[in-house]
Amino acid sequence: MDINKYKKIENATSFGQKDAIKIGIVLLFFIVISAIAIISSHSISNYVILIFATVVGGYMALNIGANDVANNVGPAVGSHAITLVGAIIIAAIAEALGAIIAGKDVVDTIKSGIISPHALQDSKTFVYVMLAALTSGAIWLHIATALGAPVSTTHSLVGGVLGAGIMAGGFGIANWGVMGEIALSWVVSPVLGGLISMTFLIIIKRSITYQNDKRSAAKKVVPILIFIMTWCFSVYLVQKTNLFPISLGVGTLIGLIIAIIIYFISRPLIIKKAETLSNTKEGINELFTVPLIFSAALLSFAHGANDVANAIGPLAGIYDAISQANNEIGGKANVPFWIMLIGGLGISLGLALYGPRLIRTVGSEITELDKMRAFCVALSAAITVLIASQLGLPVSSTHIAIGAIFGVGFLREYLKKRYLDMQQAIVEAHKGRDEEMVERFLNKFHRANIHKKKEMLQSLKNIAPKSDKKSNINIKTKNTELPMLRKKEVKSLKKAYKQELVRRSAINRIIASWLVTVPLSVVFGAISYYLIAKIGIVI
Numbered sequence: 001m002d003i004n005k006y007k008k009i010e011n012a013t014s015f016g017q018k019d020a021i022k023i024g025i026v027l028l029f030f031i032v033i034s035a036i037a038i039i040s041s042h043s044i045s046n047y048v049i050l051i052f053a054t055v056v057g058g059y060m061a062l063n064i065g066a067n068d069v070a071n072n073v074g075p076a077v078g079s080h081a082i083t084l085v086g087a088i089i090i091a092a093i094a095e096a097l098g099a100i101i102a103g104k105d106v107v108d109t110i111k112s113g114i115i116s117p118h119a120l121q122d123s124k125t126f127v128y129v130m131l132a133a134l135t136s137g138a139i140w141l142h143i144a145t146a147l148g149a150p151v152s153t154t155h156s157l158v159g160g161v162l163g164a165g166i167m168a169g170g171f172g173i174a175n176w177g178v179m180g181e182i183a184l185s186w187v188v189s190p191v192l193g194g195l196i197s198m199t200f201l202i203i204i205k206r207s208i209t210y211q212n213d214k215r216s217a218a219k220k221v222v223p224i225l226i227f228i229m230t231w232c233f234s235v236y237l238v239q240k241t242n243l244f245p246i247s248l249g250v251g252t253l254i255g256l257i258i259a260i261i262i263y264f265i266s267r268p269l270i271i272k273k274a275e276t277l278s279n280t281k282e283g284i285n286e287l288f289t290v291p292l293i294f295s296a297a298l299l300s301f302a303h304g305a306n307d308v309a310n311a312i313g314p315l316a317g318i319y320d321a322i323s324q325a326n327n328e329i330g331g332k333a334n335v336p337f338w339i340m341l342i343g344g345l346g347i348s349l350g351l352a353l354y355g356p357r358l359i360r361t362v363g364s365e366i367t368e369l370d371k372m373r374a375f376c377v378a379l380s381a382a383i384t385v386l387i388a389s390q391l392g393l394p395v396s397s398t399h400i401a402i403g404a405i406f407g408v409g410f411l412r413e414y415l416k417k418r419y420l421d422m423q424q425a426i427v428e429a430h431k432g433r434d435e436e437m438v439e440r441f442l443n444k445f446h447r448a449n450i451h452k453k454k455e456m457l458q459s460l461k462n463i464a465p466k467s468d469k470k471s472n473i474n475i476k477t478k479n480t481e482l483p484m485l486r487k488k489e490v491k492s493l494k495k496a497y498k499q500e501l502v503r504r505s506a507i508n509r510i511i512a513s514w515l516v517t518v519p520l521s522v523v524f525g526a527i528s529y530y531l532i533a534k535i536g537i538v539i
Helices: 005-038 049-066 071-076 084-103 123-147 151-170 175-209 214-240 246-276 281-307 309-323 336-354 358-366 369-390 399-429 436-447 450-462 487-501 504-535
Strands: 472-477 481-483
Touching: 005 336, 049 123, 049 151, 049 246, 049 309, 049 336, 071 084, 071 175, 071 281, 071 369, 071 399, 084 281, 084 336, 123 151, 123 504, 151 175, 151 309, 151 369, 151 504, 175 214, 175 399, 175 504, 214 246, 214 281, 246 281, 281 309, 281 336, 281 369, 281 399, 309 336, 309 472, 336 487, 358 369, 358 399, 369 399, 369 450, 399 487, 399 504
Parallel strands: none
Antiparallel strands: 472 481
C-alpha cells in the first residue's frame, strides 16, 4: 500500500478515536451529574424529569464552554501571550470558580422578562418551557460551534424561551419591547466594542509605537494602561459577579484603590523589564504578556459567574417547581450548590473538549492579533460591558469581544492603506529625480515617527515633478520594491490588504450566525416544547 494512503487512513482513524474518547467523557459527565442530582435531592419524588432536566442543563453548560469562553482567552492565545493548553487550563479553573463562588446568588429563570411569568403559573407548563428553552439553546450552540461561529449564549436561550413560551401561551405572552432591545444590541454591542478597542490602539500607537524611543515611552504609558485595566476589571468583577451587594459608586472607589496599588507595584517591574527589550514594536509587545494572561483569567471568572445562569437558571427553576420549594412559579429561584457545581464543571469540560476551534477562530482567523491589539480587545470588553450595564442595554459579551476584534482589524486595514498612499505620494513627488535620492527619502520616511512623517509629507508639496512621462518607474530599496502604480493597481493592492488584514469570509460567517441566532432558537424552542408536551412528562 502507498505510504501516503496509509498515513491518510491512520489520520482518519486517529480522528475517529479522539471523537469517540470525547463522546465517552461527555456520557460519563452526564452519568455523574445525574447521580449528583439524585443524591442531592431527597425531596423529589419524580427523579425521571429531574435527571432529564439535569442532563439538558449539563449539555447547555458544555456548549457554553465550547462556544462562549473563546471570547475571553482567544485574543491572548492568538497573540501568543499564552499557549492554547495554558489558556484552557486557566480559563477552565477560572470559569468553574466564577460559577461556584460568585454565581450562587439568586437567578432569574425567565431571562430578561422575555415572556410574562404570570402566563406560566401552571408548574407543568413552566417546566416544559424551561426544558424546551434549554434544549433549543444547547442545540443551536452545538451547531454554531461546529460551524466555527462564536454566538451569544444569552440570545440563544432568550430565543428558546420565546419560542417555547409562544407555543405554550400564544404570541401575546411575549414581551416584544424587550425583543426590540435585544435586536438593537446586535448593533450596539459590536460597534461600541470596536470603537473602544480602536481608541486604545490609536493611543498605544501614538504614544509608544510611533515614537523614536519606544522603550522610554513604554515605561511611562504601559503602567498607566495597566492602571486603567485594573480599575476597569476591579469594578467589572465587583459589579458583575455579585460578590458583594454594593453600589456602583462604592465599587468604583474600591476599584480605584486596587488600581493605584497595582500601579505602584507594576511600574518598577515594567521599567526593569523594558530595559531588557529591544527598542522595537516587537520588543515592547512583551510588556503586555502578563496583563493579557490576567485579563483572560479575570474575564473567564466573571463569565463563569454570569453566563452560568444560562445553563443552571432554567434548571434551578425546574428544580424549584418540581420540589414545590417556591410557590411563585417563574420568578426567582434559589440555586442549590450542586446545581452551581454542575454548571461550573460543564462549562470547564466543554471548553477543554471542544473549545480550541472557537479559540482559534477568535484569536487568529478574523485578523492577526499581537499582544498590544489583544490587550485593547480585552480592555474594550470590560469597559463596554460596564457602560452598557449602567445604561441598561442588554448587550452580548460575545458581540462585544468580536466587535472589538473587528475594530482592531479595520483600524489596521485603514492605516496600511493610508501608508500605501503616503508611499505613492513620495514616489509621485520625486518622479524624474535621482533614484538614490528617492531611496534615501523612503528609508528616512520608514524610520521616522508619526510626527516626522507628517512633516516630510508636507515638504513634498514644494517638490514639483520634473517629468511628465506617463510611464511607470520602479524605485528599488534594500528591503522591497516600491513601484509607481496606476490607480487600478493601487485599488487592487488595497483590496489585497483588506482581505489579508480582516478576513471577510470570517466576518460574513459570524454576522450571519448572529442574525439567525434568535430566530432559529425560537423555532427550535417551539419544536422542543411541542415534542416535550407531546411526550407528556408527568410532574
